[in-house]
Amino acid sequence: xxxxxxxxxxxxxxxxxxxxxxxxxxxxxxxxxxxxxxxxxxxxxxxxxxxxxxxxxxxxxxxxxxxxxxxxxxxxxxxxxxxxxxxxxxxxxxxxxxxxxxxxxxxxxxxxxxxxxxxxxxxxxxxxxxxxxxxxxxxxxxxxxxxxxxxxxxxxxxxxxx
Amino acid sequence: xxxxxxxxxxxxxxxxxxxxxxxxxxxxxxxxxxxxxxxxxxxxxxxxxxxxxxxxxxxxxxxxxxxxxxxxxxxxxxxxxxxxxxxxxxxxxxxxxxxxxxxxxxxxxxxxxxxxxxxxxxxxxxxxxxxxxxxxxxxxxxxxxxxxxxxxxxxxxxxxxxxxxxxxxxxxxxxxxxxxxxxxxxxxxxxxxxxxxxxxxxxxxxxxxxxxxxxxxxxxxxxxxxxxxxxxxxxxxxxxxxxxxxxxxxxxxxxxxxxxxxxxxxxxxxxxxxxxxxxxxxxxxxxxxxxxxxxxxxxxxxxxxxxxxxxxxxxxxxxxxxxxxxxxxxxxxxxxxxxxxxxxxxxxxxxxxxxxxxxxxxxxxxxxxxxxxxxxxxxxxxxxxxxxxxxxxxxxxxxxxxxxxxxxxxxxxxxxxxxxxxxxxxxxxxxxxxxxxxxxxxxxxxxxxxxxxxxxxxxxxxxxxxxxxxxxxxxxxxxxxxxxxxxxxxxxxxxxxxxxxxxxxxxxxxxxxxxxxxxxxxxxxxxxxxxxxxxxxxxxxxxxxxxxxxxxxxxxxxxxxxxxxxxxxxxxxxxxxxxxxxxxxxxxxxxxxxx
Numbered sequence: 121x122x123x124x125x126x127x128x129x130x131x132x133x134x135x136x137x138x139x140x141x142x143x144x145x146x147x148x149x150x151x152x153x154x155x156x157x158x159x160x161x162x163x164x165x166x167x168x169x170x171x172x173x174x175x176x177x178x179x180x181x182x183x184x185x186x187x188x189x190x191x192x193x194x195x196x197x198x199x200x201x202x203x204x205x206x207x208x209x210x211x212x213x214x215x216x217x218x219x220x221x222x223x224x225x226x227x228x229x230x231x232x233x234x235x236x237x238x239x240x241x242x243x244x245x246x247x248x249x250x251x252x253x254x255x256x257x258x259x260x261x262x263x264x265x266x267x268x269x270x271x272x273x274x275x276x277x278x279x280x281x282x
Numbered sequence: 283x284x285x286x287x288x289x290x291x292x293x294x295x296x297x298x299x300x301x302x303x304x305x306x307x308x309x310x311x312x313x314x315x316x317x318x319x320x321x322x323x324x325x326x327x328x329x330x331x332x333x334x335x336x337x338x339x340x341x342x343x344x345x346x347x348x349x350x351x352x353x354x355x356x357x358x359x360x361x362x363x364x365x366x367x368x369x370x371x372x373x374x375x376x377x378x379x380x381x382x383x384x385x386x387x388x389x390x391x392x393x394x395x396x397x398x399x400x401x402x403x404x405x406x407x408x409x410x411x412x413x414x415x416x417x418x419x420x421x422x423x424x425x426x427x428x429x430x431x432x433x434x435x436x437x438x439x440x441x442x443x444x445x446x447x448x449x450x451x452x453x454x455x456x457x458x459x460x461x462x463x464x465x466x467x468x469x470x471x472x473x474x475x476x477x478x479x480x481x482x483x484x485x486x487x488x489x490x491x492x493x494x495x496x497x498x499x500x501x502x503x504x505x506x507x508x509x510x511x512x513x514x515x516x517x518x519x520x521x522x523x524x525x526x527x528x529x530x531x532x533x534x535x536x537x538x539x540x541x542x543x544x545x546x547x548x549x550x551x552x553x554x555x556x557x558x559x560x561x562x563x564x565x566x567x568x569x570x571x572x573x574x575x576x577x578x579x580x581x582x583x584x585x586x587x588x589x590x591x592x593x594x595x596x597x598x599x600x601x602x603x604x605x606x607x608x609x610x611x612x613x614x615x616x617x618x619x620x621x622x623x624x625x626x627x628x629x630x631x632x633x634x635x636x637x638x639x640x641x642x643x644x645x646x647x648x649x650x651x652x653x654x655x656x657x658x659x660x661x662x663x664x665x666x667x668x669x670x671x672x673x674x675x676x677x678x679x680x681x682x683x684x685x686x687x688x689x690x691x692x693x694x695x696x697x698x699x700x701x702x703x704x705x706x707x708x709x710x711x712x713x714x715x716x717x718x719x720x721x722x723x724x725x726x727x728x729x730x731x732x733x734x735x736x737x738x739x740x741x742x743x744x745x746x747x748x749x750x751x752x753x754x755x756x757x758x759x760x761x762x763x764x765x766x767x768x769x770x771x772x773x774x775x776x777x778x779x780x781x782x783x784x785x786x787x788x789x790x791x792x793x794x795x796x797x798x799x800x801x802x803x804x805x806x807x808x809x810x811x812x813x814x815x816x817x818x819x820x821x822x823x824x825x826x827x828x829x830x831x832x833x834x835x836x837x838x839x840x841x842x843x844x845x846x847x848x849x850x851x852x853x854x855x856x857x858x859x860x861x862x863x864x865x866x867x868x869x870x871x872x873x874x875x876x877x
Contacts, residue, residue: 148596149578152561156520183579190580190737191561193520209482210677210713211639213727219864247562249521250485252639252713253646271840271866 121172128169129162136161137169141176151177151187155194164195192247200235200242202261202280204228209248211255219270220256221245227277287365289324290314291341291406306338306351313361326409341406393644396663398625400633401486401609402649404494410528413535416496422541424612428504429549432615434464437508441611443619445631450476450567450604451679451708452784453630453697462591463509463601471511472595473502474602476572477518477525480564481680482731484711486635487605489647491518491525494609495532499555501608503541504615506553509601514555517572520562529557564681564735568783569602570594571737582737583783604709606635626652630696634707640677640714643668653699657691660714671716675800679708681728681735682788684795685721704795706788720817721800722807726754728792736786743786746777750793758818762808771797816877819863823877824856830875837867837876 126134140157144150154173159165165188174181188194206212206221221243225231228241235242251257254266260280268276292306307325314320326343338351342364349364351357399405408415416422428437442457463471475498479487491498502514518526533555536542544552558576566572566581573595575581594600610632614622623631630652636659639645643665650659656676660666667673675685678695684705686693693699695707715724729751738744750773753766774790781787797804806812813821831853838848845860846867856867868876 149576151578152575153578156559156561186580187578191563193561208731210680210711210727211483211645213482214640214713214715214719214724247480247521247564248482248484250479250488252483252485252637255639271842 121168121175125169125172128166133161137173138176141173145177151179151184152191155184155188159194164198166196197233198235198242200240202241203259204241204243204280205246205259206243207247207249207251207255207257207259208245209250209252209255211252212248212257215256216270217256220258220268220273223270223273224258224277227273287323287342289326289343291326291343293339306340309351309354309357310340310361313358316358317361326415327411343407392665393646393648393663396654396658397649398633398651399649400613400622400625401490401497401606401635402494402647403613404497405647408494410493410495411531413496413532413539416494420616421496421612422500424615425500425503425507425541426547428507428615429547429551434508434510437504437615438464440615440619441508444614444622445619445629446607446610446614446622447630447697448604449606449610449634449709451481451682451706453707456603456607459591459603460505460508460601462589463511463599466592466599468599469510470513471509471598472600473505473509473511473514474569474572474576474595474600475502475514475516475605475608476567476569476602477516477522477605478560478567478572479519479522479605479709480567480735481682481709481711483637483639483677483713484680484709485637486647486710488522488525489637490605490609490635491522492528495525495528496536497609497612498529498605499532499536499542501603501611502555503546503553504611505601505603505608507551509599511599511601512552512554514553515558515576515595516555517558517560517566517576520559526557526559533557563737564731565737565783565785568785571783572602573600580737582739583785585782606710627694627696629698634695634710636695636710636712638664638712638714640712641668641671641673641716641719642666642714652696653694655692655694656686659695659712660691664714667714667716669716671718673714674717674719675715675721675724677713677715677724677792678711679706679791680711681731682706682785682791683708683711684791685715685724685799686795687799704791704798706791718815718817720813720815721796721803722754722757722813723815723817725793725796726751726758729754729789732785732789736789740780740782740786742777742780743782743789746773747786747789749773750777750790754793757804757807758813759820760807760811760818762804764808766808767797767801767804816865816868816874819865822863822865822868824858824861824863824867825877826853826856827875827877828853830873832873832875834872836870836872840866840870842866 137158140154144154170184170188171181174184204224206217208217225243228236230236230243232244249257256268257266258268265276310325314323339348340351341348404419408419438457438460441460446456447453448456477487477491506514516529542554560566563581566575568583569590571581571583576595590600590602592599626632633649633651635647635649638648648663675687677685686705690703697707700706733747733751736743736747750770753770756762774794777790778787803814806814811821833853835848838846838854843860843862845857846854848854
């Protein structure tokens with residue numbers, strides 16, 4: 121099982137994953153923390169990886185899948201290096217966040233859950249970022265863009281690429 | 283010349299940090315050094331200074347005069363100008379941009395004048411990262427008073443006298459909750475601070491955690507003392523990285539100073555706090571779901587009783603309160619329950635922090651005494667509707683709340699006052715909508731939100747909401763039938779009465795309240811296949827109304843795909859085969875001549 125994962129990721133990353141599981145072994149409520157830290161390394165949690173974590177932790181794979189599929193922080197599919205997250209809170213929504221998302225998808229030639237051919241971008245919705253004063257808001261990679269003009273989404277993509 | 287200025291506070295809230303490209307701190311550091319003031323004038327990071335729409339603000343202390351930093355160019359001259367202006371109070375720099383009124387100090391700006399600050403009292407005055415500054419502003423004095431001169435029962439008594447009710451939205455009396463948690467003799471007990479602020483359009487808890495984290499910690503420690511708990515958790519959304527950082531710093535500082543850890547302030551009382559970053563699930567804002575989540579499982583609500591004060595986290599007595607509730611506690615202990623009780627109304631005492639957003643001129647955090655009416659909040663503090671649009675509706679209380687109309691603006695906002703008209707105060711999100719918003723679309727937005735966030739445990743919420751969403755989508759696509767409205771109402775009642783937790787029970791509220799006050803819009807969608815606000819794109823025909831069109835040609839210029847042609851003096855022509863229905867022309871037309 122581990123060999124397949126080494127092929128999928130790398131030996132180095134899998135060693136780090138093992139260390140995380142080992143470190144949390146005796147903490148109560150550890151599963152969530154393990155998944156958060158593992159995803160930080162692997163960027164997503166494919167089912168094979170979930171099975172491996174379950175096996176190493178001695179718990180049913182269904183429990184791992186239950187948690188991984190429940191929280192929006194976890195992704196079961198690969199993500200781009202830069203994730204475009206469009207805020208869909210109420211304040212952003214009434215300021216046309218839906219249109220912004222559609223246009224970004226159009227510009228990037230992506231639908232939700234897809235990764236661009238160069239592995240650079242993927243796009244998803246995000247829950248209210250609490251920056252409603254700057255609505256509508258989107259995050260690209262680590263950078264946040266506020267007061268987006270829906271008619272000019274190219275601008276933020278250019279800024280994010282530069 | 284600048285002897286009166288001892289420090290400059292600059293806004294570092296997430297909102298201002300987002301507002302690229304100005305790095306206010308770097309800019310101020312460089313410029314003060316250049317001017318040779320670097321050692322005399324300190325810099326302090328602070329939370330929201332003035333309504334966010336005006337951009338990065340800096341405030342001169344003492345005195346509290348506020349300026350906006352608009353550009354980095356020639357900032358040395360600008361700053362010198364500011365200093366000069368401080369000496370000459372009539373300078374135009376000191377006037378409010380909209381009203382042109384002179385600003386003697388921050389309290390006299392319309393936006394602030396009607397506010398009363400308890401939770402946000404340190405806004406703009408202290409550096410959230412500095413425990414010394416918090417202490418200098420009476421910080422940890424409430425804790426000191428509680429530990430040295432009050433018994434746990436007396437602390438609970440003060441909180442009960444104050445009438446404080448849970449600020450997360452449910453409004454459960456805080457004193458009673460603490461009393462219950464104290465009663466059970468099972469150890470260890472826990473205190474949890476709910477910082478999983480999930481309501482879209484609400485950001486007061488984020489702001490408090492970022493700007494005044496010690497107030498939250500102090501409230502939690504006092505709660506631990508009162509209930510007999512020794513361990514606290516703060517559950518913070520992962521979407522709030524700055525709040526996480528500020529809380530981590532605050533906890534480390536509080537441990538160094540002996541406010542956390544063993545034998546706090548020499549009283550023999552032990553208490554410590556850990557942070558738990560949430561992984562993103564709206565339902566985890568529900569208290570029992572949050573506790574299950576801290577245990578590392580799927581955050582699904584459980585059946586009550588037993589209440590969490592009896593068997594909460596790990597089956598132990600647990601006292602869970604919201605960020606804003608805890609931030610009120612130190613002030614209540616310090617000034618007494620009666621002082622707090624005198625503010626606000628009989629049943630809802632104290633103040634409430636609202637996050638005012640949407641179509642108003644001044645967006646930002648607003649703290650007013652309970653019972654302030656909606657008109658004051660929206661039109662006096664919020665400055666009214668932005669642009670030439672008209673007020674249409676106000677949405678309160680997030681996905682569990684409802685939309686109200688102009689007829690309700692006289693109503694005071696308290697925990698109970700809005701229930702009769704189908705809305706709630708909730709956690710304090712206020713989103714104002716103008717006539718460019720379609721209420722059917724807004725109802726669909728909230729229903730979609732609840733469908734996405736339903737944990738799936740019980741059928742009415744998991745399946746019923748999906749049925750409602752299907753009906754709403756049908757109406758929006760122009761395939762609605764007259765009996766759909768009755769069906770929507772029937773489903774809504776089912777979900778309200780049979781759902782397991784508060785989230786499911788409240789999820790139909792946005793649909794019910796829009797059906798109640800904006801039924802004509804639903805009917806226009808169904809009977810006339812028309813969207814009055816021109817939002818629902820499938821109901822738009824993209825036709826030029828010759829009665830309204832002034833043949834200006836603006837619509838043709840904005841069309842991104844060249845689907846419109848026009849000759850001077852003629853009506854524009856829309857070529858349907860090219861049109862991508864993006865609505866650019868509709869927004870551009872000043873005469874609303876495109877249907």
